[in-house]
Amino acid sequence: MKILLVDDDLVLVELLTKTLAQQNYAIDVATDGEQGWIYGSTYNYDLIILDWFLPKLDGIQLCQRFREHNYATPIILLTSRSGSQNKIRGLDAGADDYICKPFDVEELTARIRVLLRRLNCDFLPILRWGDLELNPCSSEIIYQGNSLSLTAKEYRLLELFLRHRQEVFSVEDIIDRLWSSTEYPAVATVRSHLRRLRQKLKQTGFPDDLIVTVRGQGYCLKAAPKVTEKEKSIDPIDLTAVSTSPPLPDKKTKHLQALTCIWEKYEPKREQQLANLAQAIDLLSADNLDLSDRLSAIIAAHSLAGNLGQFGLNLASRLAKEIEQLLQNYLSHNPKQLLLLSNNLKALEQELASKQNIITQIAQESAKNSLLILIASDDDNFAQDLIPEANSQGISTKVISTPESVKNWLEEQQLRGKKLPDAVLLKLSFAENESNSFSRQEYLALIPEFTLLIPSIPVIVIADRDRFEDRLLVARHGGKFYLTQPIDANQIITVCQKAARYSSLGKKVMIVDDDIELLKMLPTLLKPWGFELTTLDDPRQFWDVLQAVTPDLLVLDIEMPHLSGIELCKVLRTHPYWYKLPVLFLSIHQDAAISTEVFASGANDFVNKPVFPQQLAHRILHRLNLKR
């Protein structure tokens, strides 16, 4: 893996270069921000480490520049600036992690491993291929219980292939990924490293070649052997790490499990279809494929294209579709078309080696969809009553008993990019008692820690009495709901679910506006809220896009060529389904006549341009919540 280190502290640079090289990373060093930009935008890096204070362009500006230019490479900010505000500034600039100097080098390398794992959706710390295990923490490789000794370059090669199971790497790609920009290895050198790695694996007892040559393209990892029952039982999701009580399967988990079963059930059929295609191509090259076999091959390719697309394997689906079309159009002996058919089939087979990734993807989806409730309470009985009720509804819980621990946990989750809670339950005692007072203040101070986040996390207070002044106090701190005991666990969990649904995350918003500049800007401006945005600049495509997107809310401009927003809104309101869709208008017009016309067409809200992202996001959220 290749890392760019941008820091002007030469002593630190030397220490880190040495330490990271010992851990088998290839390092490039830049000593000012502009140089960092040139390196980062010229070469491919798996991770970038930035110092905050840099000559020419500081770390924050450099980080923002990478993100503005759509570089998704994980970035760690390394700085002597501590404190929450600085951390927030660094993370909001686009950094994925933030480490304060002085730091423990081992902690830095552990955080690098975490970010690299997340980058490739490898949730387990150890990379596996059948009985082969590569442990990035100890740089150790074990095959069937025996340690395997590799040189640094061989280790990096193996790690590269294990981390990118579906990718084909040319020699140039490998040089770009594994050698620093100051080294210029010859192609023959890389091939020689590859050959030695293959030989060592073979000598260790590997049944066949782990790294496959893809003719004309490069090298890739062979499809992994079947997953054993033991491996299947490993939960690839880190979600349980924050949950004291893993939930029973909810509807979505059940759905995803069922899809995984279907994928596995039809694996022999897919293999048969691939074998049929291979045979058909062989017969075709011998000019010996009869009409009936050709038809069977076309049907097999058609079926594969449809089924693979259904499981989200878009590239594999496209390859199968191309094979189908090539077989349909093949008229007489044509070496060029034969080669294309054969290459497409090989590429398709390699793509299908991602079977395990499919399961991981499906499981990831499952984790993404399940709710997590944080229970902040020092009352053990309260938490113990709630956990079984939450679990029975597919909700995970995390219980923390002191306000200080809640703050630390939240900070840790944010820094590590881990799942944040969907709702927070806070048990408060308002009874007149001096000893309660301090603790109450501490718990109340927790509320804005969650509600001021973007997107905000709702806090539900469970109080021991119902008085207006207590409600006012909670509301002033930003509490979303105030429930009074006695209240049963089921009611509390229902309110949590309701509160969590208020979140903006994943809400589909469609924006129709002919102002292309605004459409380009809005996704970036509204990104922190986690809306799924669809933008459209041509109102003539409105109906088709609407049906395809099925948004939760629609934002319309008033004046557009061909069709006005008011006309679109009127059309929308004639349909029984879209009758209730929240519609928010954007316009530079502020006169009463236009606003009357807008509301008469069926609009729910009206926002004046220029657009202020925070205001627009809150108006969108407000409308979405009113709909519920």
Place this chain on the structure above:
Amino acid sequence: MTHKNILLIDDEETIQEVVQVGIEIEAGWQVAIASSGFKGIDLAQQQQPDVILLDVMMPGMDGIETLSQLKNNDQTSSIPVIFLTAKAQADEKTQFQSLGVVDVITKPFNSMTLASQIAKILGWEI
């Protein structure tokens, strides 16, 4: 959601199971399956489903022919039909609607949202 009976006519086993799982888990509706146009027409007559999901490209009797027979049969003509197809260019969609289908759902579809997509098309409460 209120209970509904769905009939899926599709020759592809994987799609049959994905649709069944998606609709039954997400909406609790019952899904009957026919793997050909002939069997589909037969089941539609017997079960009178609330909607028929019909694949367009099927061997033997294709979706267009199956639709035509369903619409010419007094027992099945009023059952709404939604096409499930990988082909859904705008012009084809209009052409399909002129044949009597209420809408077209494009493959690949999202099995998580398939039930709500059907509900939206038919104005069912979700």
